[in-house]
Amino acid sequence: MQSLQQKASEWSGVDPNDAFAIDETNLFEKLGLQAFINLSTNFYNRVYDDEEEWFRSIFSNSSKEDAIRNQYEFFVQRMGGPPLYSERKGHPALIGRHRPFPVTHKAADRWLQHMQQALDSVTDIDEDSKTKMMNFFRHTAFFLVAGDELKNQNQSVACKHAANKPAAE
């Protein structure tokens, strides 16, 4: 069976070494907090205005402000900054926290399209950092698609187990 990492690399076309090249330099120290806030704000402005209702609706249970903060705090923490996300919300637990959402190949593609446009729009991130971040995002998006498929497998097994139990249980 392919691992989550193997699936993420195959589907994204990004080698793990390139995905985690974000760790070669401290991007938080290089870019500063405001660059991350600007990126996530630009990204979620696009997401919440998406003309595709199926995609927009994935985010409908969160306010845009919360979505922005959750994202930039995670990025800051993962890219060399203070653990803002974990102090407030705990471990990133990326697969667990995405469990309620349908993280399909199509949704990953659309998420990445908005993120590419957001990166193209912001002016306070240099080209090399943009390349590293986009490789990380591509790999991570498909890592989560792989995590989503695992969820579906587990659920169908669990349902079969449940169906075989006595009704009164």
Add this chain to the structure above:
Amino acid sequence: MQSLQQKASEWSGVDPNDAFAIDETNLFEKLGLQAFINLSTNFYNRVYDDEEEWFRSIFSNSSKEDAIRNQYEFFVQRMGGPPLYSERKGHPALIGRHRPFPVTHKAADRWLQHMQQALDSVTDIDEDSKTKMMNFFRHTAFFLVAGDELKNQNQSVACKHAANKPAAE
């Protein structure tokens, strides 16, 4: 509804600020790789020799060598060292990767008991670092118990949905 973080703090008795005090100093630079290898080796020697079959069996699908490596690579990465874990396996995805296992309160208590004994046994970790690490472990163990309960909720909803669908679907 209580968040994962709130449940982790309530059940472990560890405030998030104490759990993530591991980030105040770079523990990897302070302790070095061998200290992490020694800790995980000591820990899993205890786990794989546990007299309680119910606990030992949780780990029966992995070799002890793999379990040791997965653990120390994650600890190294999370505590300031190189991203050894992610380069090999991808995001830690703690809740997602624990999905196959019954992470109950009882299992968390027993995991922590072995880890406390392992920390007490190793000589190359100073007392302050031990305290910080144990707070992180306590909080994380119950964070995963909270994640496990979420899984059960989601599964029962998914099974109800599945049961209401036409059989041919």
